Amino acid sequence: xxxxxNLYTFAESKTHHYxxxxxxxGYEERAAALVKANRIVAGRFISLSFEDNEVLSFAENRxxxxxxxxxxxxxxxxxxxxKFRSFVFEIYQTAGRPISIGIDVSSMNRTMAALALSAMxxxxxxxxxxxxxxxxxKFSEPTLTxxxxxxxxxxxxxxxxxxxxxxxxxxxxxGLGYEYGTAVGLINQLEPNFTLCLRATGGDEKYDxxxxxxxxQFDFNPYNVEISEYELFDLKAAYxxxxxxxxxxxxxxxxxxxxxxxxxxxxxxxxxxxxxxGKVAVWRVARPGQAAQVTPDKSYVGAHVKTNGAIGQEHxxxxxxxxxxxxxx
Amino acid sequence: MAPQSLFESFNxxxxxxxxxxxxxxxxxxxxxxxxxxxxxxLGPRGSGKTTLLKMLTLPALRNWWPRDRSKExxxxxxxxxxxxxxxxxxxxxxxxxxRPIKTQPPKDTDDLLSYSLFRSHVLLAICDTVSYMADPSLxxxxxLAKFSIPLDNELEDKxxxxxxxxWGLTLTVGGYYGLRSAVTSRIRAIQHLLTVTAMKPLExxxxxxxxxxxxxxxxxxxxxxxNVFEHVYGRRQKWAACFDELEIAPDPVKMPIxxxxxxxxxxxxxxxxxxxxxxxxxxxxxxxxxxxxHDFLEIDLSxxxxxxxxxxxxxxxxKLCNExxxxxxxxxxxxxxxxxxDGFDPDVDGPVNEAGAxxxxxxxxxxxxxxxxxxxxNRKFQGLAxxxxxxxxxxxxxxxxxxxxxALPEFQKASLIRKIISTVIVRDEFLFQHQLENNEAGRSxxxxxxxxxxxxxxxxxxxxxxxxGNPRWIIGLFRPLIAExxxxxxxxxxxxxxxxxxxxxxxxxxxxxxxxxxxxxxxxRDQPAKSIIELVEQLGDFCFEQVLGEEFNPEPILSxxxxxxxxxxxxxxxxxxxxxxxxxxxxxxxxxxGHTEEVSSAPGNIWxxxxxxxxxxxxxxxxxxxxxxxxxxxxxxxxxxPVQSASEQLILxxxxxxxxxxxx
Numbered sequence: 001x002x003x004x005x006n007l008y009t010f011a012e013s014k015t016h017h018y019x020x021x022x023x024x025x026g027y028e029e030r031a032a033a034l035v036k037a038n039r040i041v042a043g044r045f046i047s048l049s050f051e052d053n054e055v056l057s058f059a060e061n062r063x064x065x066x067x068x069x070x071x072x073x074x075x076x077x078x079x080x081x082x083k084f085r086s087f088v089f090e091i092y093q094t095a096g097r098p099i100s101i102g103i104d105v106s107s108m109n110r111t112m113a114a115l116a117l118s119a120m121x122x123x124x125x126x127x128x129x130x131x132x133x134x135x136x137x138k139f140s141e142p143t144l145t146x147x148x149x150x151x152x153x154x155x156x157x158x159x160x161x162x163x164x165x166x167x168x169x170x171x172x173x174x175g176l177g178y179e180y181g182t183a184v185g186l187i188n189q190l191e192p193n194f195t196l197c198l199r200a201t202g203g204d205e206k207y208d209x210x211x212x213x214x215x216x217q218f219d220f221n222p223y224n225v226e227i228s229e230y231e232l233f234d235l236k237a238a239y240x241x242x243x244x245x246x247x248x249x250x251x252x253x254x255x256x257x258x259x260x261x262x263x264x265x266x267x268x269x270x271x272x273x274x275x276x277x278g279k280v281a282v283w284r285v286a287r288p289g290q291a292a293q294v295t296p297d298k299s300y301v302g303a304h305v306k307t308n309g310a311i312g313q314e315h316x317x318x319x320x321x322x323x324x325x326x327x328x329x
Numbered sequence: 330m331a332p333q334s335l336f337e338s339f340n341x342x343x344x345x346x347x348x349x350x351x352x353x354x355x356x357x358x359x360x361x362x363x364x365x366x367x368x369x370x371l372g373p374r375g376s377g378k379t380t381l382l383k384m385l386t387l388p389a390l391r392n393w394w395p396r397d398r399s400k401e402x403x404x405x406x407x408x409x410x411x412x413x414x415x416x417x418x419x420x421x422x423x424x425x426x427x428r429p430i431k432t433q434p435p436k437d438t439d440d441l442l443s444y445s446l447f448r449s450h451v452l453l454a455i456c457d458t459v460s461y462m463a464d465p466s467l468x469x470x471x472x473l474a475k476f477s478i479p480l481d482n483e484l485e486d487k488x489x490x491x492x493x494x495x496w497g498l499t500l501t502v503g504g505y506y507g508l509r510s511a512v513t514s515r516i517r518a519i520q521h522l523l524t525v526t527a528m529k530p531l532e533x534x535x536x537x538x539x540x541x542x543x544x545x546x547x548x549x550x551x552x553x554x555x556n557v558f559e560h561v562y563g564r565r566q567k568w569a570a571c572f573d574e575l576e577i578a579p580d581p582v583k584m585p586i587x588x589x590x591x592x593x594x595x596x597x598x599x600x601x602x603x604x605x606x607x608x609x610x611x612x613x614x615x616x617x618x619x620x621x622x623h624d625f626l627e628i629d630l631s632x633x634x635x636x637x638x639x640x641x642x643x644x645x646x647x648k649l650c651n652e653x654x655x656x657x658x659x660x661x662x663x664x665x666x667x668x669x670x671d672g673f674d675p676d677v678d679g680p681v682n683e684a685g686a687x688x689x690x691x692x693x694x695x696x697x698x699x700x701x702x703x704x705x706x707n708r709k710f711q712g713l714a715x716x717x718x719x720x721x722x723x724x725x726x727x728x729x730x731x732x733x734x735x736a737l738p739e740f741q742k743a744s745l746i747r748k749i750i751s752t753v754i755v756r757d758e759f760l761f762q763h764q765l766e767n768n769e770a771g772r773s774x775x776x777x778x779x780x781x782x783x784x785x786x787x788x789x790x791x792x793x794x795x796x797x798g799n800p801r802w803i804i805g806l807f808r809p810l811i812a813e814x815x816x817x818x819x820x821x822x823x824x825x826x827x828x829x830x831x832x833x834x835x836x837x838x839x840x841x842x843x844x845x846x847x848x849x850x851x852x853x854r855d856q857p858a859k860s861i862i863e864l865v866e867q868l869g870d871f872c873f874e875q876v877l878g879e880e881f882n883p884e885p886i887l888s889x890x891x892x893x894x895x896x897x898x899x900x901x902x903x904x905x906x907x908x909x910x911x912x913x914x915x916x917x918x919x920x921x922x923g924h925t926e927e928v929s930s931a932p933g934n935i936w937x938x939x940x941x942x943x944x945x946x947x948x949x950x951x952x953x954x955x956x957x958x959x960x961x962x963x964x965x966x967x968x969x970x971p972v973q974s975a976s977e978q979l980i981l982x983x984x985x986x987x988x989x990x991x992x993x
Contacts, residue, residue, distance in 0.1 A: 111429060146847035148860065153430045157527040160427040166516040167453060169343055170420070184841060185848035188374065190420055193343035216844075219837060222805035224343075286430045322528070 001243075001271055001310045003129075005235035005303040010037050016131065016302070017041045019091055019099035022116055024048040024108040025065055025072070027056035030135045030296035031107035032064040040102065044091065045070035048079075048112050053291045077156075080115040081323055088126045098128030102302075103267075106135040107294070110259060110266045110284040114155040117270045122320040124307035132271075134264035135300040136232065139204040142214065146181040150286040152189075152258075155266075158322045159273045161281030164254040169193035171253035173246070173269070176200075176227075177261030178214040182285055186258060187223045194253065195225045196245060200232040200262050203297075211261070232262060235303035243272050246280060255280045264301070271305065277315035341380040342417065346461075349383045350392030354644045355402060357637065359384060361628045362600065363405055365567075367590045369932065370602040372630030373910035375801030378602035381628075382571045385413035385600070387461040391470050406472045411567040411598055412462065414551075416454040418574035421520065422447050422582075428527040437533040441543055442523050443579035448547040449516045451570075452496055455554050456509040459488070463505070478562055488561040495553040497542040515542070548585060548593060555596050569598040576604040576908070576933075583610060587932055590624030605631060605914055606904030607933030625932075631907070631914040633798045642793035645803045649811050660789035663814075663826050667788025668705075668754055706746055707731075713757040719881040720756070749883045751953030755876050758785050759951050782839075782948040787831040794954045795835065795945050799910060802945060806838050839949055846911055859902035863971050865911050868942055869950035871969045876952055886965075887957025888915060888941035894963035903962070904935055911946065915939040915956065 008014055016034075021042035025031055027050075034040050047065040049072050050058075065072065073079045091099050101120065105113045120130050154160035172192040174183050176199040187195055197218070199211055212218065218227050228245070230238035249255050257273065257280060259266035266282075273280045311319075341349050362368055362381045370378045383389055394406045420426055422443055428434075459478070461467070463485070467477040478484075482504065489508040493500045498511040522536065537543050551570055559565055572578070572586055587610070589599050633641070646660045713720050714731035724731055729745070737745075786795065796802040810826050846861045868889065875885035891903055906912040914935075940962075944954050 146844050146862075148850050149848050150850060151425065151430045153425055153428050153432075154527075156429055157427070157432075157524045160520075160524050160527070162427065162520045162524040163517055164520070166419070166421065166450070166513055166520070181844040181848040184845045188845055191342045216837065216840060219809075219841070221809055221838070221841070222801055281426075283426070284430065322524075 001275060001305055002236045002239045002303045003306050005237075005239075005301060007233045007299060007301050008039075009299045010039070010296070011298065015039055015041050016102055016133070017100075018043075018102040018131070019095060020044045020046065020088065021102045021104070022046045022048065023065070023104035023106075024050070024112055025058065025061045026050045026107040027053050027058045027061075027291045028107045028137075028294035029057040029060075030137060030294055031057065032061040033106070033135050033296040034104055034133065034300070035068060036064045042068075042102065046087075047072050048076045048108065048116070049074050050109075055291050056293050076112050076115055080119045084119050085123050088123050092126035098126060101127055101130040102133060103130060104133045104135070105263050105267045106133070106296075106300075108263065110155045110263075110270075110282075113263070113267050114159060114270045114282065117267060118156065118158055118274060118319060118323060120305070121274055121307060121311055121316055122323045124310075124316060127307050129304060129306045132235070132264075132267050132303045132305065133300060134235075134262075134267070134302075136203055136262065136264075136297040137294045138297045139206045139210075140295075141206075142178045142210055147179075147287045147289065149182055149185050150288065152186065152283055152285050155270070155282045155284045158277075158319060159270065159280075159282040161254060161256065161279060163278030164281070166254075168252060168254045171196070171249045171255050173198065173242075173255065173257040175259040175261040175265040175269070176211055176215055178211065179260050179285075179287075180215040182260060182287065183215065184220065184223075186285070187220065187225070190256070192256070193224075194249075195220070195223060197225055197227050198230050198242065198261070198265065199227060200265070201229045202234065203232045230265070230268075232264070233299065233301055235264065235268065235301055238265075239268050239271065239303070242268060243275070246272050246276065250276055250279055256283060257281065258283045258285060260285065268303075271310075274315070274319070275311050277311060277319055341377075341383050344383075346383055346386040346388040346415070347392045349380060349386075350389035351396070352648070353380065353384055353389070353393045354641060354648070355397055355399070356381075356641055358628050358630060360401065360405060361626060363409060364626060365408075365410065365598065366626045367599045367624060368601070368626040368628055370600075370628045370630065371605045372602075373604065373799070373908055373913075375799050375910065376630040377800050378630060379417075379573050380800075381630075382413075382573050382600060382602050383415055383417075385569060385571060386415045386458075387412065387464075387467060387473060387476060391467065391473055394472065409472070411569045412458060412476050413569045413571050413600070414451075414454050414458045415571045416451050416573060418577055419450060422450075422577065422579055427520065427523045432527050434526045434530055435532065438526050438531055438536065440579065440581045441533045441536060442519060442526065444581045445543045445545075446516065446519050446523070447579060447582045448545060448550065449512055449519060451547040452512045452550060453509065453516070455492075455550070456505055456512060459505055459558075460509075476566075484561050488557055491557045491561070492554060495557065496550055497545060519543075546585070547582075548589065551597060552594050555594060565596070567596055567598070569600050571600040571602075573602045574604075575601050576607045580609070583607075599625075601625070603932070604908035605629075605933075606907050606935050608901055608904060610933030629914065629916065630798075632916055635794070638796075638798040639790060639793050641798050642796060642803055645800060646789075646807055646811075649804070649807050652808075653811055653814070655811065655814060660793070664789040664792060664810075664831065665787065665825055665828065667791035667794075668785055669788075669790045669794075706750060709750065709753050709757050713753050713760070716760050717756060717881060719879065720753070723881045723883065751955045752876055752881075752883065752885060754785060755951060755953045756881065758783055759877055782832040782835045783951070784828045784832055786835060786948045786954075787828045791954065792831065792835075795947065797910065797913060797944055802838065802842075802910075805841070806834055809837075810834055835948055839945060842911075842945060843949075846906075846909060849905060849909065858905075859898045861902055861906045861909065861911060864899065864902040864906055864966075865942070865946065867966060867969055867971050868912075869946060869952075871965055872942060872952050872957075873950045875957070884958045885953075886960050887952065887955065888939055888959040889962040889965060890939050890959055891935050891937060892961040892963050893936060894961070895966070899962070899966060900935075903940065907935065907940060911943055912940040913943050915941060915959075 016039055019042065021040050023032065023035065025047045045065060045068045047070040051074060088099060103116050120127055170190055170192040172187065172190055172195045174186065174195060174197045176183060176197050183197065201208060230241055246255055257269045259269045259282065269282055273282045359381055362370060363385060370381055372378050384393065390406065394402055462476055462478045463480055465480055468474050485504045489500060489504050493508055493511060498508070498515060500507045500511050502510060525531070555568065575583060575586060586599065586601065593599065643660055650656065650658055710731045714724065729737065792806060796806055810830060813826065813830065843862065846865065849861055872885065872887050875882055875887065891900070895903070903912060907914060939959055941956055942950070942952065947954055
């Protein structure tokens with residue numbers, strides 16, 4: 001699905017050109033970093049806005065996006081289910097060709113990322129390709145707090161694994177971040193037959209050390225847990241690696257994926273779940289938390305995705321019907 | 330894929346029944362579970378409830394009984410006269426997992442679909458059961474052949490068609506395979522409906538109108554199955570419907586199952602596994618509250634007798650050794666004695682000598698050894714007396730000279746020592762003598778600054794006690810220790826697992842357990858509740874003061890009765906702590922006479938029951954491994970507010986921080 005990926009730095013003068021650019025406006029400094037650094041040239045901008053936590057860099061980010069006349073979206077689900085299709089169709093008609101889209105997932109929550117990526121495939125008649133961009137956070141020493149899990153649920157209903165074979169055992173794929181307790185809590189609750197924990201490598205070594213410490217040196221005794229790594233700065237390799245694993249698991253397991261840790265993992269797992277539409281679930285975990293500043297790293301990554309052939313026609317049709325069904329809500 | 334881990338070997342949920350059978354370690358509780366009565370198995374997570382229920386299935390029994398030729402097992406298997414239909418728990422029962430967070434379809438829609446999903450899993454379990462009965466190899470089993478059914482396509486087709494019709498299924502393929510396929514298709518359809526209802530609100534009535542099968546009940550299905558079986562195979566059969574982890578089942582399912590003990594079909598026994606505490610179950614079941622003692626035989630795994638804990642733990646230890654290719658070996662030889670044993674010296678790795686580790690030598694040397702002038706007990710008494718004036722005062726009031734223990738009459742020695750030795754050991758370990766500035770020998774109550782768990786908690790039987798007979802904890806604690814031995818080139822040269830390694834492992838296990846507890850929701854059904862961690866810390870700190878307080882306390886309070894004055898928030902936290910094993914229910918017969926609090930026997934209810942902190946947490950709060958005295962819980966919590974407020978979150982560095990417990 002990912003045709004190629006690239007590593008960029010802010011120091012370069014490279015700009016990215018799209019018909020439409022989508023990001024989010026939140027309190028993290030990196031939310032609008034690419035636009036602020038004049039790395040993005042786009043015909044239209046869409047900014048998915050959080051409804052709360054308008055603190056820290058929120059006002060600054062909003063100002064940056066207003067300066068490029070971005071369409072500010074507050075009801076993200078409603079937008080992607082009811083308005084996005086006509087939005088891109090209009091651009092497609094004007095352009096007279098399939099359009100290209102850039103999606104910066106850096107500060108999106110998992111639901112926003114899932115909605116945006118699902119919409120790409122639901123509207124693939126008009127969208128030729130899109131690029132997923134991610135600006136990692138500059139490392140800062142985490143406070144390793146243990147917070148209760150408020151709720152666990154599908155990131156969007158379409159990715160709830162509704163078509164998984166009920167008699168199969170569960171395989172859990174967990175992204176690792178600083179939330180050791182959450183990882184253990186999920187494993188304890190689900191008691192999957194098999195758990196794979198994914199940890200990011202290739203970024204700041206201090207982050208690797210902090211994740212190791214936060215997860216008690218990856219000691220998940222007595223649970224059956226394997227640890228695997230994915231390349232943070234080589235998204236194609238990361239995607240291929242994880243997708244290979246999922247491919248081998250799907251015939252024998254109900255696969256549930258919980259992308260904790262770097263946000264880009266959420267995007268990769270959503271893409272994989274779309275490929276195995278209905279069979280693989282993507283969940284998110286709600287926990288209480290406090291807003292904390294996130295400054296952008298010096299580098300960022302992008303992964304190019306061609307929409308044609310990425311997921312089966314039947315799945316595209318089902319996905320589109322489900323997204324449209326949400327319009328009646 | 331990596332070879333099956335030991336956790337897989339012991340995690341019954343993920344194992345096929347025959348695998349459960351092959352690995353089963355017999356326990357007396359299984360005799361009760363297999364009895365010809367309705368039964369409920371209660372216990373915290375990881376205590377083995379699923380294993381016990383799954384062991385009742387034909388493949389599990391078939392793979393187990395030939396390996397255990399004891400009279401008890403042979404009698405059990407001979408007398409067994411029912412076939413179990415095992416219904417495993419499944420996370421999909423909970424619609425929450427299929428929906429995005431914050432979405433909330435109408436409750437009746439949720440209930441309808443959850444119930445229907447559960448019902449479909451019951452049908453799946455029935456399909457699996459008849460497949461087990463049709464397995465040709467069952468005919469060759471001396472004891473279980475009586476349950477087999479002929480491999481006859483015609484009969485199978487007939488049964489499948491009748492059941493399909495009765496259950497509202499459309500079969501595209503014949504036989505039990507076709508029936509099973511139809512059930513899994515039905516489950517996927519319901520899963521799809523759950524997803525749809527997450528996106529658009531649908532009323533239960535409209536769902537039923539479009540999908541009539543949603544209104545069927547699983548008890549009707551079971552009855553239908555019983556009827557069809559008798560009709561097709563021409564024999565009456567007794568069944569046991571086994572519902573696992575009922576506490577996570579949807580509410581509309583719980584009620585009929587708990588009430589079925591009284592009124593369901595006499596051909597069916599009902600067997601349930603559940604956590605001791607079930608929030609809201611009491612409310613759900615009013616006013617037809619089944620009295621557990623009357624309707625169900627209660628099998629409580631919460632707290633096992635020490636003898637059984639040791640026996641079971643030793644057998645698991647042996648299996649763990651087998652797993653990694655080490656010849657079976659007694660745990661004491663590898664882990665050394667504990668303070669339950671003669672010759673215990675926490676600074677010595679492994680057994681003092683091989684003879685000292687055997688039961689026979691322990692008995693032989695027993696009284697002479699421990700109570701000898703230089704024996705373990707005397708050393709502890711004298712050690713504490715040298716640093717704890719309150720202990721000296723306690724002994725003086727009883728006219729006892731700590732240096733003259735050997736001279737005491739035997740009965741007085743035994744009585745005194747049995748009563749206080751655990752507290753003496755802990756106080757001796759954690760108090761130390763402090764030299765004052767003017768070089769005058771002085772004594773003050775300070776604590777050894779310890780960065781890790783004390784070695785008094787090491788040794789085979791102490792480790793067994795910490796694990797409380799919980800298979801999951803046993804694996805978590807012992808597997809890495811044993812795995813270390815495999816790294817050694819020459820295993821025959823290995824004498825023991827060092828105490829340092831043991832303490833490290835205990836610390837890690839406790840850290841993992843506390844982090845798990847900290848992630849559990851602090852509220853249920855949108856009602857606020859105290860966090861388990863806060864509760865455990867409060868009780869732990871209270872018990873710490875009981876044992877290591879200013880004055881020597883020969884009978885510290887280490888257990889609590891759940892009295893009616895605790896608020897709902899605390900009650901919920903206590904219950905959830907019990908379900909996770911952080912608090913352990915004390916068996917009813919251990920209650921003292923004259924206890925006036927009415928003890929509830931209603932399912933899911935814990936009022937009036939007595940709890941203690943799990944021994945696994947004893948190293949953290951520096952407690953002895955004993956039950957101790959009991960008081961009501963509410964005054965304890967009132968008079969001992971939490972040290973860390975609820976708003977201050979626990980952090981990783983808190984787990985074995987010495988700061989909050991030193992220099993009191």
